[in-house]
Amino acid sequence: xxxxxxxxxxxxxxxxxxxxxxxxxxxxxxxxxxxxxxxxxxxxxxxxxxxxxxxxxxxxxxxxxxxxxxxxxxxxxxxxxxxxxxxxxxxxxxxxxxxxxxxxxxxxxxxxxxxxxxxxxxxxxxxxxxxxxxxxxxxxxxxxxxxxxxxxxxxxxxxxxxxxxxxxxxxxxxxxxxxxxxxxxxxxxxxxxxxxxxxxxxxxxxxxxxxxxxxxxxxxxxxxxxxxxxxxxxxxxxxxxxxxxxxxxxxxxxxxxxxxxxxxxxxxxxxxxxxxxxxxxxxxxxxxxxxxxxxxxxxxxxxxxxxxxxxxxxxxxxxxxxxxxxxxxxxxxxxxxxxxxxxxxxxxxxxxxxxxxxxxxxxxxxxxxxxxxxxxxxxxxxxxxxxxxxxxxxxxxxxxxxxxxxxxxxxxxxxxxxxxxxxxxxxxxxxxxxxxxxxxxxxxxxxxx
Numbered sequence: 528x529x530x531x532x533x534x535x536x537x538x539x540x541x542x543x544x545x546x547x548x549x550x551x552x553x554x555x556x557x558x559x560x561x562x563x564x565x566x567x568x569x570x571x572x573x574x575x576x577x578x579x580x581x582x583x584x585x586x587x588x589x590x591x592x593x594x595x596x597x598x599x600x601x602x603x604x605x606x607x608x609x610x611x612x613x614x615x616x617x618x619x620x621x622x623x624x625x626x627x628x629x630x631x632x633x634x635x636x637x638x639x640x641x642x643x644x645x646x647x648x649x650x651x652x653x654x655x656x657x658x659x660x661x662x663x664x665x666x667x668x669x670x671x672x673x674x675x676x677x678x679x680x681x682x683x684x685x686x687x688x689x690x691x692x693x694x695x696x697x698x699x700x701x702x703x704x705x706x707x708x709x710x711x712x713x714x715x716x717x718x719x720x721x722x723x724x725x726x727x728x729x730x731x732x733x734x735x736x737x738x739x740x741x742x743x744x745x746x747x748x749x750x751x752x753x754x755x756x757x758x759x760x761x762x763x764x765x766x767x768x769x770x771x772x773x774x775x776x777x778x779x780x781x782x783x784x785x786x787x788x789x790x791x792x793x794x795x796x797x798x799x800x801x802x803x804x805x806x807x808x809x810x811x812x813x814x815x816x817x818x819x820x821x822x823x824x825x826x827x828x829x830x831x832x833x834x835x836x837x838x839x840x841x842x843x844x845x846x847x848x849x850x851x852x853x854x855x856x857x858x859x860x861x862x863x864x865x866x867x868x869x870x871x872x873x874x875x876x877x878x879x880x881x882x883x884x885x886x887x888x889x890x891x892x893x894x895x896x897x898x899x900x901x902x903x904x905x906x907x908x909x910x911x912x913x914x915x916x917x918x919x920x921x922x923x924x925x926x927x928x929x930x931x932x933x934x935x936x937x938x939x940x941x942x943x944x945x946x947x948x949x950x951x952x953x954x955x956x957x958x959x960x961x962x963x964x965x966x967x968x969x970x971x972x973x974x975x976x
Contacts, residue, residue, distance in 0.1 A: 533713075574603040576643040576651040578854060589930065594631065594659050598624040605646025612640040612861045616935055633857070634661035635878055640861045650864055666693045668749040669821075670735035671802050675755050676840040682755035683721035686713075688735050690803065690823065691747075697740040706731045720931045729755040756832065781816035782845050784924075786829070788812065793834030800828040802845075822849035832855060855880045858920035858933040863940070865909070870939035872916075874903040879922045889921045909942035920926055 577599045598609060610620045613629050614637030621627070632635065640654045669691045674684035688700050702713040704720065706729055724730065731753050736747040785798060798808045801817050802825030809815075817823065828842040857878040863870040876888050879901075890898040892905065895915045908913060915938045923930040 556645065574607075574643060574645055574649050574651045575916075576600050576641050576653040578639075578653065578655065580639065580655060580657050589744075593628045594639075594657055595626050595628040596641075597626045598641070600624065600641070600643050600649070602651075603645035603649065608644050610642040610644075612638075612642070612859070614638045614640070614859050614861075614875070615857065616933075617857050631659040631661045633855075633878070635658060635880075637878060638861070638875065642862070642864060644806050648865075652864055654861075657807050666698065666737055666739050666745040666747045667691060668735050668737040668747040669804060670733065670749040670751045671800070671826075672733060672751045672753045673800055673802070673826060673842065674840060675753060675830070677724070677756070680724060681721050682724050682729075683719065684731075684753055684755075686718040686720060686733055686735070686751075687802070687826070688716045688737065689827070690821065691716075691735070691737045691749075693737070693739050693745070699738045699740055701736045701738075703734045703736070704731060705734075724755060749804065781818050782827075782847055783814055783816050783826070784829075785814045786812040788829075788831050795834070796832045798830040800830070802826045802828070819847040819849050822847060841864075854886065854918050854922050854924060854929050854931040856922040856933040857930040858918065858935045860918065860935045860937045863907075863937060865940070868909055868942065870907050870909055872905045872907075872937055872939075874898070874905060874920070874935070875920050876901045876920045876922065879920070879931075881922065881924055886922045886923055887925065889923075891919045891921070893917045907939045909939060911941055913941050914939045 533705075575745045579599065580594055580596045580597050596611065598608060600609065606622055608620065608622055609624070610618060611627060611629075612618045613631075615631055617629070619627065636656055636658050636941060638654050638656050640652060643651045668688065671687045671690065672684055673687060675682040677683075686702055686704075688702070691698060691700075698716075700714060700716045702718050703714075704711040704713070704718075732750065733753070734748060734750050736746060736748045764782070784799065788795065788797070794810060796808060796810055797812070798806060799817075800806050801819070802821055803821065805817070807815075807817070824844050824846050826842055827845050828840055857876065857880075859875040859878065860872050861875060862872040865871070874890055876890070886901075888899065888901045890900075890903050892898075898903070898905075905916075905918075908914075915936065917934060917936050919932060919934045921930055921932045
């Protein structure tokens with residue numbers, strides 16, 4: 528994920544004076560609310576993290592929709608270090624207060640967190656929730672062809688784009704039909720196409736292109752093929768369907784097709800169109816199963832051809848729950864934030880998506896620690912060496928059939944001894960100059976790097 532920076536003006540004299548005054552302010556406690564939890568971080572009152580955000584986008588060029596954040600932090604001693612967590616698994620650390628732009632792949636709400644640390648290791652944190660449309664092409668074209676069906680003189684097919692999906696509402700449809708050098712286009716979701724049957728078979732390619740209406744930025748294509756045969760028919764095709772799910776593998780949901788065609792001359796060929804873009808041609812009437820990736824009603828068509836080239840078609844609607852893992856796991860870590868002895872990370876799975884029902888969440892961390900919650904707060908004791916961790920998030924649906932996983936990594940920095948400042952005093956009176964009453968200062972500072 529690329530980030531881009533926009534130069535800002537240098538700090539004003541007023542800001543510099545505020546920074547200097549921050550050196551003399553006492554320590555306080557900053558309470559930060561984030562993703563349903565409350566975390567307390569010890570900070571110097573002169574260090575206050577702050578930022579604003581906004582959208583920018585260009586639909587005329589590359590359809591980018593970016594979020595930019597503007598750093599308005601004040602206070603702190605010396606040079607501040609800024610760490611941005613964008614909530615989608617990406618972060619960036621900088622010493623600059625320049626505006627930062629970030630592109631989100633997926634639409635949704637995200638918690639952006641800014642962590643600030645100054646030269647004296649004082650921390651301050653601020654979190655803002657933002658919303659973005661994302662840049663991912665969340666449009667899927669699904670083309671299906673039904674037919675051909677025949678009369679003595681014509682062959683007809685139905686081109687169906689109704690199973691196409693979009694996260695952005697209404698779609699525009701464009702079909703491009705090609706046979707040989709001849710090209711025909713249609714701008715409707717479904718197309719009824721018929722041609723006069725010639726003395727030979729005619730092969731066609733149909734390409735469906737779908738584009739989201741809202742922006743025109745997101746599109747997808749899908750291709751199907753079909754052939755218009757010549758001939759006439761004297762057949763009575765028929766079939767029945769049923770759903771089945773194995774007890775041993777309850778996640779498999781298949782549709783069983785039983786062919787009960789009668790009549791016709793000589794040997795017969797059976798072509799099944801499943802309505803999801805798939806098809807199957809066989810000479811057997813044996814029952815068989817078909818797994819649908821996506822849930823929904825589908826129009827299934829059986830086309831039967833006998834040895835005399837007679838072709839007849841029958842269509843039925845079937846329903847299936849589908850087998851697709853309609854789950855996307857998105858794992859994010861915020862932090863670490865520190866005390867003198869611990870490092871704290873917030874693990875967030877709230878941007879994961881489950882197509883239906885409620886998801887279950889399981890975090891597994893390096894070392895075997897687990898959390899069975901969407902979000903988890905992980906506190907680690909700091910040692911004399913940096914500690915690296917991997918956190919794997921598994922999101923499952925309530926049936927346990929569909930699951931997806933995502934991983935994030937983070938490091939807890941080693942313990943750095945704090946700088947302890949101390950001194951003692953004593954009074955003395957010079958014998959030579961008994962009017963002089965001095966105070967003696969003894970420095971006993973320890974620690975620090």
